[in-house]
Amino acid sequence: MSRYAREISVAGAFALLLAVLAVFAPGFYQPQPLLSLATREAPTLLVACGMALVIISRQIDISVGSQFSVCGVCVGLLAGMQWPVIALLPAAVGLGALLGAVNGLLIAGLGLPSIVVTLAMMVTLRQGLNLVRQGKFVDLPEGFQWFGLPQATGQWLLVLGALAVVLGFAVALRYLAAGRFVYAIGSDAEAARLAGIRPRLGTFWVLIGLGALTGLAALMNVVQSPQVQPLAGSGLELKVIAAVVVGGVAISGGRGNLGGVLAGVLLLATISPALTHLRVEAYWEKAIQGAIVLLAVLAESARRRWAPR
């Protein structure tokens, strides 16, 4: 019970927010807007899932926003060339994995600090995209939105698809040897190495995983609208890292799980519509998100200080 105190407290905060909304703004609970909200946040959830793996293994990747934009624009261009959706899926995932592999080579291969490598990658990818595309939107072909399905079906497909992927990763992280290796690398890379795990190889694969999930998330984002915005991913990295940290993943590595991350993503995503429904000015959203992140780290330090060992 106390082992999951952080995750439970995040879920509790989310439940509290929902309860407040139920009492003061029951208008929040309408199926269609809630489904739209969930659909909008499905890509964020996928990226947060990958980011959680990276942070558990004691690295960080702040280039996901740029990766997201690049993948989105490329998917849009391929769709414009009449590629079928079934071929776009591996293309998006593969491109994301490739970008992740570049990070992985630099971080795991050369042993460079991940925060600086991904900072450089973020600037390079974003400006490269601007240079090639000059900020142009990509128009998608007719009938591409929601895979050509009715809107509600498409939305359910995206939400359930994202949840299924996250569930798969959660099970793998908990029950497969490879998942336990991620924790081992993040807790103590040297001890992991002595136990016969290859920390660098593990780091490499985790970064590829994040890239692949980012590619998938970009595809999920692209099918939601008739155009691809080239700046769709700007600011995503900080949003995702905030959600992961709020969800109880320790930035020092080795701790956290995807259930907490799910709660963190939901909590941060609900704030903006909740403000609207509670008639607080929406301009406070960012400040409140920042305050929640600070509260989450404070809770983490309190847990460390007073938790029974």
Added chain:
Amino acid sequence: MKPPSRDWPALLLRHEMLLVYVLLAEWLFFYFAGTTTNRRGVLIGFGTLDRQFDILRHSCEIGLLALALTPVILTGGIDLSVGSILGFCAIFLGLLWRDCGLPLPLAAACTLAMGVVAGGLNAVLIAALRLPPLIVTLGTYSLFRGLAEAITRGAITYTDFPAGFLFLGQERWLGLPAQAWLFALVALVVWLLVHRTTFGRSFRVIGFSPEGARYAGLPVERRLALGYLLAGGIAALAAIIYTARLGQAKADAGLGYELFAITAVVLGGTSIFGGTGTVHGTLLGVATIAVLKNGLACLPLVMRLNAAEELAGLLTGALLLLALAAGVLPRIRPFRRASRRPVDSTHPPAVPP
């Protein structure tokens, strides 16, 4: 730290000297490729004095943030919130001056104090409560930007500042842009602090080994707090200069500046893990990025493509990766035998953080 060395080849190959070569090459290239004369035979482009002053003027704010970040990164920390503190302080200045009716000098002084308070929040959370700097400043990054947006409701822009205030950002004083003097003063103070006082040495010691610093009797918490307080104050100064240069304060002031500042610091040779780095390296890093950005804007080909900013970003990113890789390659096994130096025990091994 090191005894004064007479080892000339080693001195000429130090990180800062390499940056000087890059900067010189860059400057000369743009001087010859980016300067032309227009139809009336007047010199235009990179080679003009006006353009050089422009570069100086545009690099003051990011330069100040980079100076603010150098001590913080030396301690092994990071401050992602400096750009947001800049934005928040710019709004705060406008608020005090226009909505509260304070005279501008007083408003500016209050803004500086507010910057220190904002840095103080980071300092309390990081130094006193020992929370991880990356996440704390990620939170305050959001918090201060959010406060700026909440105050202005995303719409208000403070303008119509008096001419005496705009002088600071747009005119020249004793031959140089007025803000360059302030920048030079701050640079001198930070340089003295980092290189000529025991404070600077304790920053490095903390970055190298916090536990070791504690056992050596250093007040680690107070030194860490000093770094973040200083960063907040300098960010507020940058906010004042930014407002004076543009003549307006908006909630998006300084958005994304923290990344440029961190890039400049790391490019300048400061280790992101802390422990090693110099202030003059940071200044060279700032200059390298500023010259690159402005120089590209003067090249005829780039002007036709209208892609100066994008190219500058691309090249800065590549340069940063190159600088990092250059520092790490000699320590990788296939290269290690070739360079027959003894293993450098002053650097931590290249293990990810």
